[in-house]
Amino acid sequence: xxxxxxxxxxxxxxxxxxxxxxxxxxxxxxxxxxxxxxxxxxxxxxxxxxxxxxxxxxxxxxxxxxxxxxxxxxxxxxxxxxxxxxxxxxxxxxxxxxxxxxxxxxxxxxxxxxxxxxxxxxxxxxxxxxxxxxxxxxxxxxxxxxxxxxxxxxxxxxxxxxxxxxxxxxxxxxxxxxxxxxxxxxxxxxxxxxxxxxxxxxxxxxxxxxxxxxxxxxxxxxxxxxxxxxxxxxxxxxxxxxxxxxxxxxxxxxxxxxxxxxxxxxxxxxxxxxxxxxxxxxxxxxxxxxxxxxxxxxxxxxxxxxxxxxxxxxxxxxxxxxxxxxxxxxxxxxxxxxxxxxxxxxxxxxxxxxxxxxxxxxxxxxxxxxxxxxxxxxxxxxxxxxxxxxxxxxxxxxxxxxxxxxxxxxxxxxxxxxxxxxxxxxxxxxxxxxxxxxxxxxxxxxxxxxxxxxxxxxxxxxxxxxxxxxxxxxxxxxxxxxxxxxxxxxxxxxxxxxxxxxxxxxxxxxxxxxxxxxxxxxxxxxxxxxxxxxxxxxxxxxxxxxxxxxxxxxxxxxxxxxxxxxxxxxxxxxxxxxxxxxxxxxxxxxxxxxxxxxxxxxxxxxxxxxxxxxxxxxxxxxxxxxxxxxxxxxxxxxxxxxxxxxxxxxxxxxxxxxxxxxxxxxxxxxxxxxxxxxxxxxxxxxxxxxxxxxxxxxxxxxxxxxxxxxxxxxxxxxxxxxxxxxxxxxxxxxxxxxxxxxxxxxxxxxxxxxxxxxxxxxxxxxxxxxxxxxxxxxxxxxxxxxxxxxxxxxxxxxxxxxxxxxxxxxxxxxxxxxxxxxxxxxxxxxxxxxxxxxxxxxxxxxx
Numbered sequence: 001x002x003x004x005x006x007x008x009x010x011x012x013x014x015x016x017x018x019x020x021x022x023x024x025x026x027x028x029x030x031x032x033x034x035x036x037x038x039x040x041x042x043x044x045x046x047x048x049x050x051x052x053x054x055x056x057x058x059x060x061x062x063x064x065x066x067x068x069x070x071x072x073x074x075x076x077x078x079x080x081x082x083x084x085x086x087x088x089x090x091x092x093x094x095x096x097x098x099x100x101x102x103x104x105x106x107x108x109x110x111x112x113x114x115x116x117x118x119x120x121x122x123x124x125x126x127x128x129x130x131x132x133x134x135x136x137x138x139x140x141x142x143x144x145x146x147x148x149x150x151x152x153x154x155x156x157x158x159x160x161x162x163x164x165x166x167x168x169x170x171x172x173x174x175x176x177x178x179x180x181x182x183x184x185x186x187x188x189x190x191x192x193x194x195x196x197x198x199x200x201x202x203x204x205x206x207x208x209x210x211x212x213x214x215x216x217x218x219x220x221x222x223x224x225x226x227x228x229x230x231x232x233x234x235x236x237x238x239x240x241x242x243x244x245x246x247x248x249x250x251x252x253x254x255x256x257x258x259x260x261x262x263x264x265x266x267x268x269x270x271x272x273x274x275x276x277x278x279x280x281x282x283x284x285x286x287x288x289x290x291x292x293x294x295x296x297x298x299x300x301x302x303x304x305x306x307x308x309x310x311x312x313x314x315x316x317x318x319x320x321x322x323x324x325x326x327x328x329x330x331x332x333x334x335x336x337x338x339x340x341x342x343x344x345x346x347x348x349x350x351x352x353x354x355x356x357x358x359x360x361x362x363x364x365x366x367x368x369x370x371x372x373x374x375x376x377x378x379x380x381x382x383x384x385x386x387x388x389x390x391x392x393x394x395x396x397x398x399x400x401x402x403x404x405x406x407x408x409x410x411x412x413x414x415x416x417x418x419x420x421x422x423x424x425x426x427x428x429x430x431x432x433x434x435x436x437x438x439x440x441x442x443x444x445x446x447x448x449x450x451x452x453x454x455x456x457x458x459x460x461x462x463x464x465x466x467x468x469x470x471x472x473x474x475x476x477x478x479x480x481x482x483x484x485x486x487x488x489x490x491x492x493x494x495x496x497x498x499x500x501x502x503x504x505x506x507x508x509x510x511x512x513x514x515x516x517x518x519x520x521x522x523x524x525x526x527x528x529x530x531x532x533x534x535x536x537x538x539x540x541x542x543x544x545x546x547x548x549x550x551x552x553x554x555x556x557x558x559x560x561x562x563x564x565x566x567x568x569x570x571x572x573x574x575x576x577x578x579x580x581x582x583x584x585x586x587x588x589x590x591x592x593x594x595x596x597x598x599x600x601x602x603x604x605x606x607x608x609x610x611x612x613x614x615x616x617x618x619x620x621x622x623x624x625x626x627x628x629x630x631x632x633x634x635x636x637x638x639x640x641x642x643x644x645x646x647x648x649x650x651x652x653x654x655x656x657x658x659x660x661x662x663x664x665x666x667x668x669x670x671x672x673x674x675x676x677x678x679x680x681x682x683x684x685x686x687x688x689x690x691x692x693x694x695x696x697x698x699x700x701x702x703x704x705x706x707x708x709x710x711x712x713x714x715x716x717x718x719x720x721x722x723x724x725x726x727x728x729x730x731x732x733x734x735x736x737x738x739x740x741x742x743x744x745x746x747x748x749x750x751x752x753x754x755x756x757x758x759x760x761x762x763x764x765x766x767x768x769x770x771x772x773x774x775x776x777x778x779x780x781x782x783x784x785x786x787x788x789x790x791x792x793x794x795x796x797x798x799x800x801x802x803x804x805x806x807x808x809x810x811x812x813x814x815x816x817x818x819x820x821x822x823x824x825x826x827x828x829x830x831x832x833x834x835x836x837x838x839x840x841x842x843x844x845x846x847x
Contacts, residue, residue: 024289044282089138111537121666188265362421377405617642774817
């Protein structure tokens with residue numbers, strides 16, 4: 001009987017499973033389904049990331065995987081030296097925490113190499129359930145500087161997926177100030193809003209991006225209204241739809257910066273896309289690591305564009321160029337521009353070609369997609385001067401299509417022609433991940449052959465190690481003694497096993513002979529042992545019982561008088577709030593130079609004043625926090641982890657705002673431990689979920705926003721610069737945001753206000769104010785003491801005073817929630833029909 005023992009080699013570093021290539025950054029590919037997993041593996045991915053059908057992942061529309069599939073899936077990945085990461089990167093509501101704990105436990109048991117998390121409470125839960133399960137901070141956690149990362153690191157975060165809005169220079173600064181592993185997106189769709197800070201889908205339709213249900217409102221057309229006048233922008237209609245990220249030529253710089261992982265976006269994309277993009281970035285990384293950067297040919301770039309492209313750009317990696325990032329001409333996949341229409345015949349289209357087309361290629365002609373005025377189809381025939389061709393690359397050709405495929409009435413000379421699909425490329429890509437697979441795991445062998453002792457083979461592949469021995473001692477050779485060449489030839493016969501011989505170190509003592517049959521059996525045993533070694537789940541400490549009871553705070557009920565806080569976005573609003581005898585105000589001004597005057601005015605009126613930090617903190621922006629600290633305010637409304645850390649260091653009282661996404665008692669408790677006086681409830685919770693959270697924590701921990709215009713998009717992209725300036729970014733735009741009032745009009749005619757903050761970041765607010773007036777009595781009964789209303793429209797300060805008075809009377813019991821609702825409607829503040837809290841996912845009913 002052959003002795004085969006899979007085991008771990010203690011001389012190798014303690015990495016999860018096997019780490020693939022040891023040099024250069026990890027190539028991380030998306031996997032929306034099993035075919036995408038195979039496509040990623042066979043085309044060179046070092047790791048894949050995927051979500052679960054049970055939810056809690058930011059791509060709910062992907063096919064995703066069942067929990068029951070994970071053990072087998074992880075074995076498949078590990079046998080090919082590929083790591084598997086699971087996305088648990090959405091917010092969890094209080095009632096979902098028990099299920100979340102169960103899922104985390106199952107992930108740890110299945111051998112998942114890491115989980116991606118957004119929710120601070122989920123991160124804390126996972127660390128307690130299994131301290132050996134690696135935690136990666138999703139880009140949804142909005143970590144944009146070394147200061148924010150330092151705070152998140154206290155949760156046990158080992159890797160951070162950086163926000164896509166960072167430039168290479170900013171990434172370099174972060175890399176120089178943190179030891180946490182950094183992961184950077186290098187390819188795929190870009191969100192115009194910061195990850196974790198987009199409330200558009202929630203605000204407009206109750207489908208939260210923080211819950212994996214993004215409705216992609218950024219890809220819709222908008223009209224620009226400037227100072228109450230519509231601005232004619234011609235064909236520029238998609239004002240919030242960025243081009244796709246393609247950073248293949250920046251890979252050498254990212255390698256130089258020591259970035260741990262390069263990430264491809266696309267869990268909703270096809271396996272052909274995964275195969276295509278993974279294959280190209282594998283080449284780019286290997287070339288950069290070897291010191292021979294790859295320069296892709298136009299044809300190779302075209303292949304990437306054909307898999308999916310809204311137009312390629314460096315995104316924010318090259319810095320801010322708002323006109324390049326969002327040209328505004330389209331929002332959907334267009335593929336590759338191949339030419340323009342020269343003339344239109346009855347059943348053919350003459351096209352002046354710039355790139356190659358073949359029979360069977362899919363084409364689309366330029367048109368207004370939003371209005372249904374776009375047509376396209378597959379090429380049936382190609383003619384040049386009357387001669388039928390299989391393909392053509394230059395010159396004018398006539399293209400024929402299947403009968404009825406093209407609406408010729410929509411075509412005219414001059415329109416662009418785009419190739420959207422290349423069947424030959426698709427077929428070639430499918431071959432890369434079809435069949436039994438092509439990827440091989442390199443195995444290093446050490447062989448000892450000595451007369452009188454069993455043949456011993458030690459095999460290594462990454463961290464995995466096994467040892468096999470022949471069943472009987474070796475005999476002395478009579479004619480044919482064994483040689484290193486024979487061992488290499490026989491043990492290297494690994495076709496169909498998924499392995500390939502990397503090296504063989506032979507130690508032969510005496511002149512032993514080994515029958516080929518014995519070598520064959522030992523080789524088979526070695527393969528089986530290596531399979532077991534690679535697939536072995538890592539030993540992990542997993543809590544035997546539920547850890548939730550020990551993490552949950554005591555839910556105390558402390559009676560007290562309700563307090564109204566009013567957030568003001570201009571000095572005029574602040575003055576009106578103070579005239580209305582508001583005792584607690586928050587200044588959220590674009591010009592922080594006005595904070596000193598605001599603080600003095602509040603204190604003169606006997607009111608407490610907090611100053612709001614920006615939502616985003618980037619490298620080099622701590623000076624802004626230092627300037628705020630000099631204003632003498634009573635505290636801050638903090639919107640990012642860097643602000644929380646600064647307040648802790650400088651002993652500044654602070655309130656955690658909605659942007660820190662406290663959706664459950666564990667995240668609220670963590671923010672309290674950081675020093676937050678109160679925690680603003682996340683805007684993702686509906687009425688029942690808010691009440692669940694209220695019942696799970698001390699009531700004086702929480703502050704609930706009960707009237708506001710929802711801040712939908714929060715963007716590094718500046719619409720003011722893109723369409724109202726000849727400049728490209730804040731250094732040369734002329735600051736049109738200081739001079740103009742801008743609104744974006746959507747397809748329903750709603751005009752949503754656009755603002756710019758001190759960092760030139762734009763926020764698009766919902767045109768319709770939202771009210772939780774009818775929830776307030778229930779919150780009062782539960783003991784919630786702190787309520788906030790947020791003002792936005794700066795044109796009528798008298799209206800602001802009326803709104804303040806209505807909510808003051810609601811909190812005092814003089815008016816019911818229905819009374820407030822009715823009076824707001826009667827005053828024509830809101831303008832659209834009422835929706836009920838129970839029918840909407842949104843915590844605040846859109847009025």
